[in-house]
Amino acid sequence: MEKIVFLDSDSIVAAIRRPAFPHRWEDYPATAPDQVLPRLIDASIAITNKVALHRETLEQLPGLKMVAVAATGTDNVDIACCRARNIVVSNIRNYSVHTVPEHVFMLMLALRRNLLAFRDDLRNGAWQRADQFCLFTHPVRDLHGSTLGLIGHGAIGQAVERLALAFGMKVLIAEHKGAATVRPGYTAFDSTLRGSDVISLHVPLNPQTRHLISTTEFGLMKPNALLINTARGGLVDESALLDALRTGRIGGAGFDVLGKEPPQEGNPLLDLDSPNFILTPHIAWSGRAAMQTLADQLIDNIEAYLRGAPQNRVA
Template identity: 60%
Template sequence: MTLSIVCLERDAVGAAFGRPRAPHRWTEFPSSAQEQVVERLRDAEVAIINKLRLGASEIAALPRLQMVAVAATGSDNVDLEACRARGIVVSNVRGYAVHTVPEHALMLMLALRRRLFDYVADVRAGRWARSDNFCFFDHPIGDLHGATLAIIGRGGLGDGVARLGAAFGMRVIYAEHKGVAGVREGYTAFERVLAEADVLSLHCPLTPATRGLIGASELASMKREAVLVNTARGGVVDEPALAAALRAGVIAGAATDVLSSEPPREGNPLLAADIPNLIVTPHVAWASRQAMQTLADQVIDNIDAFAAGAPRNRLA
């Protein structure tokens, strides 16, 4: 059997895709609009997607589709139930970002706690040249050493951040699920985590249970000197509430690599220029050269496993 493989978002991965060993026809598009998904996948048995949505309506319109190869770990853009009902295999990539995302998260923590961008901006504005002293310290600096790093999401990424935080001398705690009665061994009650965190780092998937997980009440429960780092999904945080909390000094700072809609064509509350001690990076925590190549290789390995009748990394 010759598989028709269509890659809809080639330029979303900055690495070379190899080609499957299985007989195939390969078609790729640099990018695709959502309204082009069905048209471009009409004859595909295998679809490679990254962030485009494959909902129930798209799946129903693609009777030849047999496999979805997700070029990412997160799969909230794929209707897994609709795929299961049709017998469509869905495979994702795993473990490729266990170094790059934790390193990015730690970089954001350091930048926030040490007020990196505030001092860089001051120097560029000539403040140091005008200073009466050899230095100035208008922006309070906090060490990571001795601080409490609270992690929401205990997968490979959360554990990777924990290892780096511990190497810096941080006290690491993991949050139990919000709203549960019991607390598992090795975890701390969600409300207590918010109260104790000097740095709150998010590494949970976006699900109905985690959408808006960090909102106004959660931010108000945190220390005023605490900072929030989000390298998970934008929807995990109530973005207007976070913008308001930063402006009001409810917490000391925040950094996010993700937004609720990407790219933010219609703007976003966190892109306003007047929000203090906020860092926004364009969803690049995952994108070291090494990690992207590992991801691309794993996508092809998933397709070969499917073609051999032994699908791996299955979500459906």
């Protein structure tokens, strides 16, 4: 009988059905690093959203046959070790193709139209003291006619593109950074940065994409450009971002992610009280319908593995 252990069940707000085969099920609201090994010691299937499964742990779990990642990103799992040990790893795909793009545009609209700055003016009584019916204290920029640069053009990037086109935006799809050639329909990475009014990140975090955006890249952007990141915090050099915002090198940024989450040891971006920076606590993916789709696909992945036909495999 399979033993399934869910290491961080509080990370999903959804009705999770039980797999349709004989099994033992254990779930824990959260799991600290020193609890991972004892909780998985006799498990054959591990479910994790953000709990890390490092090589030193995996090598002590001879009975582990599958890791079901309750997310799309798998940077918290040592994929190479799983491959070497014939541990199947499956992830969740295309579940957030509506909720993440909506969050992207929430951030984009709020920043382009200076929502927070106008809210602060109201709180400070500026409109109440005005001589006319409207307040022109901050520029309001439309999305229509502006250019969106997409770095990453998978399912979510494509969904963001569809919304952008509906708003009347021009869309540039960035070629891989440093690529020698540019594919048809793509724009060179540096040219995308130079030509975009808004840049939105939709790539996984790996050694090649860590600090994809840093001081050099900020130097290429337009002075009023916005950077939107709903993917992974490590894609952006946070100290370079802080400097770019404080010096006015870019127009603003909307982030849903940080390099370390939760930021229990602090983060300078948490203290940045500026109307041109919006930080949300990694919730772009968490629309209720999206989380239910994730939960259903999670169990589908486990059942497919038990049928001998694993799906959504990354290892």
